[in-house]
Amino acid sequence: MSEAATRPNAHATALLASLDPLLREWLPRQRWFAGKGRPISGFEPVAVTELLPRSSPTGLLHLLLRVHQPPGSGQDPGPEGASAGGPGDCYQLLIGVRRPLPPQLAGAFIGHVTEGPLAGHTVYEALHDPRLAALLLERLRMPGRHGPLRFERDMDVEIPSGLAPRPLRAEQSNSSVIYGDTFILKLYRRVVPGTNPDLELPLHLARQGCARVPAPAAWFFADLGAGPGTADEECGLGVLQPYLAAAEDGWELALRMLAKGESFTDEARALGRATAEVHAALAAALPTVTLGRAQVEQLADAMADRLDATARAVPALRPYAPGLLTAFEALADLGGEGQSWTAQRVHGDLHLGQCLRSPEGGWSLIDFEGEPARPLAERRLPQPTARDIAGMLRSFDYAACSTEPWAPAWATDCRAAFCVGYADVSGRDPRTDPVLLRAHETDKAVYEVLYEARHRPGWLRVPLAAARRLAGTGSADDAL
Template identity: 35%
Template sequence: MSVLVSRLAEWIADQRWYATKGRQPRIRVIGALEGAVPAGHPHAEGATVVSYLLIDEAHEKPVLYQVPVVHRDAPLEGGETFLIGEVDGRHLYDGPHDPAYAASLLHQITHALESSGEGATASGHALLDPGVRVDSRVLRGEQSNTSIIYDVEGGPVPHVIAKVFRVLHHGENPDVTTQAALTSGGSRRVPTSFGSLTATWPDPGRESGTATGHLAFVQEFLPGLEDAWRVALRAAEAGEDFSEQAFELGRTVAEVHQVLAETLDTVEAGPDEIAGALESMRRRVRIASAEAPAVAPFGERILALYDRTAHVEWPRLQRIHGDLHLGQALYSPERGWVLLDFEGEPLRPMPERSRPDVTLRDVAGMLRSFDYVAGSLAHSEPPVDASAWASTARRSFVDGYIAASGTDVRAQRALLDAFEIDKAVYEAVYEARNRPDWVSIPTSAVERLVARSAPPVTA
């Protein structure tokens, strides 16, 4: 095992999804889940599928990785790029790129099979039968996960995609549970979910001594569709009217919220929930005032607005998207807008991402995204003034949301503005760290929203 661990440590240090860049991994195996390749699979001979759960203690806060590996008696034809190395005379390949693992994963999920090893266990959970795998390939360019695209026959769709999580966390992954709830509720506004794979592993830091989380999930794959960001950017640059598309996108978001409210728990927004949300928002203002100085002059007025929203009526809290923007929507000629990636805000801990939240947060996120279309074009060469386009698109989006939800979110203007300011403050920190030339996009929005909803603070 020591030779295997050393080889895996060398290999993961060079992977895009390895979180502790620049440090030598210090890993140990806490689980080794052996998968079963379907009988008669053409690549099964001489292959053993094992998913290793590896704790890396190179960082102050240990990180848990999932590394699926196929051990082969003989080299895999065409697999040189994905070879991890040779150990004890066997060839080790990165699992998602090996057809034996791809077949094993889909088989375990769709047949609800269990596996175990080294104190860990895994269970497949099937929602629908996707059909029979014909071929598989890995989606290129991903940073934090690895996705396998399957061509299937005999099921409701021609292609499915399995997202394999490389970094594991305790707790439900909302991308899995939210889309499963939407599929169960009959929504066609998200890719159909087919099932997932969960695992339990040793965790001495938890009172129970174990942790549980998602390893992978399978959903419908929609190839060849453009996301709303590209569609909107092209329309704005050409000065084309986007109000109908924005209206329908607003309807889509409202319909998704409605199904989530029907299929998952909702809770009253009590004093504790409101106080917790506002404290997070205040904390972001303090961080932004330090890292993006252009936010600082508005800090007191923003905080005063937040204080006032503590005394207005908040809608019931429910599951939401959590990180909604134009890049999270695809346009299908047959189905209209389809929403993707329900993992929530990446910087929030996994348990927090599944908590009931305010639907206005999603509305605010999409409004900010329309504003970013205009902001990005203002920074193009030559610059394009799309401010009027963005205003019309924002208004149409809200009109569509109101039409489908029956809730006049404009009557909650102060609360909606507070969430949009919160998102803009978050963006200001991001831009200050990554694209300083773009920090004016969110800070201009902060200035505009503060002028509308946050009167000057008087002594």
């Protein structure tokens, strides 16, 4: 094993200074960088670890780097509520260090370092280097510490050595490496202190014997507190899980069947059953709570606040805002009349793209991180299961809007089939609680309006169509 090195602050600062101009150019071009459109005002090293020393022919640096940026005009604070002058986002970087860069790694190039500890070297994205990606798997195979990094694994799961790595190309907020079509390593790019639900929930589900979610085989953290294991300074960095190589992405499957004019209702019903099974296992594994009057009113108020903020940011939503607000008012009214609901841990960001279907027809759920833009503490709160159900219902609408002309009947049939499948397992059709379901679907549509307005303006008409329908001002297809 190479020597672990968490360098003293002076060395880390000097090393970062040598990388500074290169990272200012490279970071904003990465799909997972959340601060696009705002200048980088500075970097702060949180932890610097040499997984391979730069004195070797190929070095590997693991960086936890805080990126400081001024808040953009009209933008929300950062994902953890950071405001102007706040701490900034912390990112996980894996940097390869060589002198000459082989031609096959040209696409991973970050830049040539001209001064400081790395002067004369070329630095690049390490995940594209098979040797360095393989080293990361070896560290996961051998539990233990490496500087501030702590590697753990399920010793009952065999992780062979020598699995050929390849980076997964289609990604957004994180990065993944596939090892020999056997395992997939998901690396979190933007990291925060605390327990990441993407590891926490699959571990609990595995202990419950829930086969609907791939069980973690290995994972690693950074301990950044005064001592090892300080709970509020432990950052989850990545998790290795079985790779379902033959499985088909639910979104791609739905689009393919829709394009062929084929019904998706059998798949939607099976997906409803799978979702209910996961919810039942989570409720058995982790505490549930009852949302009484005060909690329901707080939930409805938070939804109303998000609607108000989004309507200010996206003028196209404003005509529907009064009608949408009635969904949250109806929820608060029921809470005031004594209606209560059970809340539990849920997926938090469920849609067709988070579901995989095996060749045998079984469905698996993946990516339990929740909505990355929301604070970690919020993502770990118990929620009504209606939140996940609403996310999936909205996903059927998105699929139906991907074709011309739009196929509202296809979406309606899928939505109904999903709810029937959910009731097959849970014993309760989500549609029998229309006020709660409408409130969550409305909240999800509002979230989508803001997201599309900022990131994919061409898709804005999709959530606006839902807003029109949910506000009671017309059918969704009339809005397209």
